[in-house]
Amino acid sequence: xxxxxxxxxxxxxxxxxxxxxxxxxxxxxxxxxxxxxxxxxxxxxxxxxxxxxxxxxxxxxxxxxxxxxxxxxxxxxxxxxxxxxxxxxxxxxxxxxxxxxxxxxxxxxxxxxxxxxxxxxxxxxxxxxxxxxxxxxxxxxxxxxxxxxxxxxxxxxxxxxxxxxxxxxxxxxxxxxxxxxxxxxxxxxxxxxxxxxxxxxxxxxxxxxxxxxxxxxxxxxxxxxxxxxxxxxxxxxxxxxxxxxxxxxxxxxxxxxxxxxxxxxxxxxxxxxxxxxxxxxxxxxxxxxxxx
Numbered sequence: 001x002x003x004x005x006x007x008x009x010x011x012x013x014x015x016x017x018x019x020x021x022x023x024x025x026x027x028x029x030x031x032x033x034x035x036x037x038x039x040x041x042x043x044x045x046x047x048x049x050x051x052x053x054x055x056x057x058x059x060x061x062x063x064x065x066x067x068x069x070x071x072x073x074x075x076x077x078x079x080x081x082x083x084x085x086x087x088x089x090x091x092x093x094x095x096x097x098x099x100x101x102x103x104x105x106x107x108x109x110x111x112x113x114x115x116x117x118x119x120x121x122x123x124x125x126x127x128x129x130x131x132x133x134x135x136x137x138x139x140x141x142x143x144x145x146x147x148x149x150x151x152x153x154x155x156x157x158x159x160x161x162x163x164x165x166x167x168x169x170x171x172x173x174x175x176x177x178x179x180x181x182x183x184x185x186x187x188x189x190x191x192x193x194x195x196x197x198x199x200x201x202x203x204x205x206x207x208x209x210x211x212x213x214x215x216x217x218x219x220x221x222x223x224x225x226x227x228x229x230x231x232x233x234x235x236x237x238x239x240x241x242x243x244x245x246x247x248x249x250x251x252x253x254x255x256x257x258x259x260x261x262x263x264x265x266x267x268x269x270x271x272x273x274x275x276x277x278x279x280x281x282x283x284x285x286x287x288x289x290x291x292x
Contacts, residue, residue, distance in 0.1 A: 049260035056257045072261035085244040093222045096161035101211050104169030112177045129167030152234045161222050169214050176210035212277040241266045
């Protein structure tokens with residue numbers, strides 16, 4: 001093959017590469033600045049968590065601590081009784097998220113596969129729950145929970161998180177179930193599977209990506225919830241890690257280095273969960289973006 005022919009063949013590849021570089025260079029620069037914008041506060045929190053109270057007040061904000069000692073972390077854990085609050089947060093989050101994931105998957109599957117007016121009305125009903133802001137329900141929730149005796153109750157706290165998380169979970173799972181071919185379930189029914197076996201053995205394993213997405217979103221929401229938790233929990237023995245941290249930001253205390261250490265402690269479980277499920281999370285968020 002001649003040199004001219006080889007040049008003609010290679011030319012389109014070079015043109016595509018040049019178009020890719022010119023078209024994405026601006027986006028890469030923007031993404032870099034956005035990344036720095038989000039990473040900068042995290043960097044400040046980390047270096048401030050190792051500073052003493054004097055260093056935090058006297059030294060410049062971007063200065064490094066004189067020594068990286070875990071004193072602030074130990075003080076935060078002991079002074080706020082983080083052990084007890086940590087276990088409460090894990091209990092509320094784990095139980096609520098598990099029940100929400102299972103209920104949403106079952107309900108969404110019934111709504112999508114039902115197809116009748118009742119199921120279509122049920123889908124609209126749950127969609128309305130997403131449109132109603134939680135702040136507008138504070139007073140009705142408190143009055144209802146107080147009459148039911150669920151205030152300052154671990155069961156009441158878990159039940160409250162389940163009720164407030166169903167709408168979004170059913171919406172998410174419904175969109176994902178729409179992408180699952182119904183022929184797979186029909187084949188399972190022909191092979192003799194009952195309706196429960198079809199769901200738990202055939203459909204549910206295909207929902208791993210959407211359930212991982214739901215678990216991450218609900219875990220982040222429940223773990224960091226302050227408004228509803230402060231509404232339903234009044235006892236120090238049942239408070240969460242977020243409620244325990246509020247004393248560090250009061251006007252009577254200004255030891256913000258300990259507060260920064262507490263923030264890192266509270267964020268660590270969420271970071272570990274996200275890193276563990278990030279592949280499934282990205283897959284669940286992008287489902288339906290590419291067809292074929």
